[in-house]
Amino acid sequence: MNKLRLPVLGMAAVLSAPAFADNDFEALQKQLDAIKQDYESRITELEKRLEKAEQESKQAPQQEPEIQSVSTEDKPAEIVRGKPKGDRSFNPAISLILDGRYSDFSRDPEEYELPGFMLAGEAGPGEQGFALGHNELVISANADDKFYGRFTAVFAEHDGETELEIEEAFFETLGLDYGLKLKGGRFFSDIGYLNSQHPHQWDFTDAPLIYRGLFGNQLNEDGLQLSWVAPTDLYLSFGSEVLRGASYPISADSNDTVGAYTLFAKLGGDVGASNSWQAGISLLDSDVGERTSEAHGHEEHEEEEHEAIAFSGDSKTWGADFVWKWAPNGNRKQRYLQLQAEYFFRDDDGILSEGEEVGTLVGEQSGWYAQAVYQFMPRWRLGLRYDSLDSSATGSDQELIEEAGLDSGGYKPQRWSLMGDWSNSEFSRFRVQYNRDESSPEVDDQWLFQYILSLGSHGAHRY
């Protein structure tokens, strides 16, 4: 190390030496030698100190105990007052999630369709081959004694262009009285179970089909949320959100201040030492302004000068979710089993329009998934998931309904997924997933390989 460092230090010293006679090589040589020696001794001294400190801190137990045989008295006579924890204390917690995949689909993902459902935004199987996933930067901290804030930016690539998306930016109270909490800004809605989880926390690489079909993977919106936790033994929580609804699937009118509201209730508890559960119900009631399909398959049609078909009207989505978790004695380090299922039902009532062409629409879309994830030994997990969707659409203009992709022709999309993953630590995970995807009548065999790394501050063990 010395060898590498010294020439650099020497050069820096020479360059910064103020009195420097051009031809006086001897003086220069002496000066250099002196500097060199000085630095050398200082570096050795520093290294010695560092080594000593390292040994003291790391190998403290290996050293002989200093004084006492077995101490019979307590050590500190007084309470040691809280000590500062270093420079992290006032900085926000920062974490960076790296997510990338390699995908192999037997069908062209550009032609992906989900009969009976409009597709939007990121809702699709993804890209063939190597591709970046959901890379996100999260910054969060308590702003003061009353407020917590979080900001999440997602870096995504679409068609060769890097897009920066603000996924979350919200404040939250650290507890008003009576168990109330207010949250405001942009956040993931608390409807359903999976909706408020970040994609890197999902147990499978992709979202359940019903989330893809109804919310374009996830519902995140600008708005306000008020929630209340009951002071009961059984966990009981109620909440309500008012949402602007600027994006899919609410796509509210630009003149509306509020495009949707939600209601949700969750309850949960423990059963013995080894089991815990949570169940929830939710409602999303939205006033849709202009919901259009932006799926890949439809982009191609744009060349044919098709105007986007838009739905507007009332849309209500009901959801029910249930999670059961088991771990022997509640110790998740070794083994655990996690069962999870959700059901959503959406009722649309309004009009479909394509330019001048207008027709009524009464649509019903529903779907569910159930999954099991089993950690059979530390670091290794296996998972199985089944997705099923159903829909019907009736209206005055059957042709419009068909063009909008809302006519399933009686077809019920379904999908089987099998995954296995390995986590070297809590901060890295590698996953293989196979989907037998029957979103459309023609079966798509999908292989997904994914890595997720979490850098920086410790992630949350949320339920």
Added chain:
Amino acid sequence: MIKRQFIIAGLLSWLIVIPHISHAALNVFACEPEWAAIAQEIGGDKVKVNSATRPMQDPHYVQARPSLISKVRRADLLVCTGADLEEGWLPVLLRKGSNPRIQAGQAGHLMIADYVQLKEIPIRLDRSEGHMHAAGNPHFQTDPRNMLPAARVVTERLVTLDGENEQVYRDHLSSFEQRWKASLRRWGERAAPLQGQPVVVYHRSWIYLQDWLGLKEVAALEPKPGVPPGSRYLADLLTRTQDMSGLLIIHSQYQESKSINWFSDKTGAPVVVLPSTVGGTPGADSLFSWFDTIVTRLLDAQDSAG
């Protein structure tokens, strides 16, 4: 069109819901059983104590379960280890529990690590070193001497939160201090033969116990904190320790036993399961019997290792 008045009325109606909170006893939410036991010692019948972690759970790997959220919601005092031991789940609980009384900075928020001397404060923070804790090794509950400052600060907080019962708490404290100091002397005398005893640990969670009893840690089965051992690492460890005699292998009740038993088979060193907290092993169901058990088990194993 959604009626705005309806939304506003709906939101306001939440504010009118006023829950019934009875203040019969102070609710104490302890993150680990040992702090629950301390709080019970000091609080007596003036407190109602819950522990988030059960003895068989690794406190690093707890999830913010619904039942814990509802307990945090009602807590008046939170007593945790701190030093980032609970960093994966306590922050979530604090946010979801919507309870202003126990947020950081409040009298109801107590991290014992802030009141004891921590060891192994890392110089270099890098996750390639395993599961690091920036503030130092958080397993200080295995040195019973740390229970005294813990009991004192718990007393202070209970007095701050419930001044009416100050005398009760102070009396409990002095009684506890007296009994604990007597026990410390007793354990110290009994454990004298353990001075210099070489041990192999599973996780490096015993350094405070080692310091107290003068045990000598010669190796850890985990290559890095929180990283399970691989076969090559274990083989290396075997060659490194083959010339040592009288070794004991110690681990806590919740740690996996496969690699431990393998290592014990190969070396012939006896395995000692030590309770890492109150209730960790049968018979260790109070603060006092916890350390009784630790000392007894170590002495018994030392005898059998000969």
